[in-house]
Amino acid sequence: MGDLVACEDVLMFVNAAITSTGQREFHHYAGDQRLSLAFLHEYMLANYRELYAAALALNINDHNAVLIVRNLLVYASEVPLERRRAEGRLIAARLRLLPPQRVLRMFRDLRQVGLNNRRTRAIIQEWMASRPDPAFDAVKYRGVVKDVVRHAHLSPPGGGVTRGELGAFLFAPHSRRAFRTPMFETWRRAHYEQAALYDLPYTVAEGFAAKHGIPRKVFLERIEPRMTRLERLRLQESARGHKAGAVAADLSGMPLTRLATYVLSLSLDDRVERRDELTGALRAAALRAAGSLAGRWGRVTAVLDDSFSTTGSGQKRRRPLAVALACHHLLRALASDYTPLWLSGRADELLLYPFGPSPLGERILDALDTGPERLVVVSDGWDNAPPGLAAEVLRVWRTRLDPHRRVAITHLNPVYDADDFDVRRLAPTVPTAGIRDAEDLPTLVELARFAEGRVGLDDIRAYLDERVALFTGSGR
Known part of the structure; x- marks a missing residue:
């Protein structure tokens, strides 16, 4: 009977972690969703921590993946070292798949709850160091990156960022007459030079376009090469409304x-x-x-x-x-x-x-x-x-x-x-x-x-162990 209850609990949580994002549904308000989901996370963390962590290897949504990672990091004081290492591998693998803005917001939340131990700083450092373009991240998510760097005491990353310039860009960007990191210099020039903003990420360039009073149609036509596929999809109809036909979504590679x-x-x-x-x-x-x-x-x-x-x-x-x-x-x-x-x-x-x-x-x-x-x-x-x-x-x-x-x-x-x-x-x-x-x-x-x-329950454990091994690369 105990195994049956455990099986039902695990499957119930997996279903919730796949479908619920804490937002309003047709039959339930957002508050109901968040309260119900928070209880499930606390229940699983307290009673089935190993299986709770293993859910990171399943096809759960990003909202619940962030909640699991956060809970595993916050409530880890009594977890054995070997268990923490296994969780660390799962956390690192999952963070690589999450959108960077979600990861950065979670790191900032850890600062708000006062979590700043060596393990957490190492995870933040590893994730930041693995980013393909740290300068791009610093420009696009400047405010939250600033909070995370301050909280984790990060050393300067590589990846095209000139040593010493990340801190200057985040904390005193107008103290420099020029940056050697190209993305930082483009951001600096965009404050007074319209042409420079078209080399920035779309969401950053949009603010500069408004500052310079650039017509929406002209801006959309010229920024189109810098847009991601999802940004093009969202703006396709908007571009048509402004008769800016240059912005067209490519549907051929879109997920189903x-x-x-x-x-x-x-x-x-x-x-x-x-x-x-x-x-x-x-x-x-x-x-x-x-x-x-x-x-x-x-x-x-x-x-x-x-x-x-x-x-x-x-x-x-x-x-x-x-x-x-x-x-x-x-x-x-x-x-x-x-x-x-x-x-x-x-x-x-x-x-x-x-x-x-x-x-x-x-x-x-x-x-x-x-x-x-x-x-x-x-x-x-x-x-x-x-x-x-x-x-x-x-x-x-x-x-x-x-x-x-x-x-x-x-x-x-x-x-x-x-x-x-x-x-x-x-x-x-x-x-x-x-x-x-x-x-x-x-x-x-x-x-x-x-x-x-x-x-x-043994069958579920075996299934999850197999998925974890494939997910973390330990089963290769």
């Missing part, structure tokens, strides 16, 4: 879920006008995500939620629907024979929008009638037309019609339920896993098998 989010942000008229471009980009992204598994999943039927609750919230606008759309294209790539069933009954996935109730039970009946080898349900789990029908359909199917589990059924839920400290489940007989990015679908389907209760 992010691309689906972008598609759903467009008006229906724009989607119709760009149908070939958008459909081709989505299918190409899905094939990249499928990789060697493309076409190897056999007959697959998907029940996909496009009900009104997939509207999401102001912070996560249409996120559940974007995940469902991305999963649809990925499942099409994975299957040799694929049948999609949207709750609304619509067949043109490019023109989806959140609408109507959630007749999950009816759609699951339709799905089982297609005779699939694998059934995947992507939904927030709110079955309301009528309530409870999906659970009853799945119960009867599993206990009476398919007790030998010839059809593999998996429920993937992109929304964290703050009240239950987990993602909402359809039925006890069907495994449920949280999902944030469709690219993780194959891995999550594998992870969901632990939720069926047919494996024990």
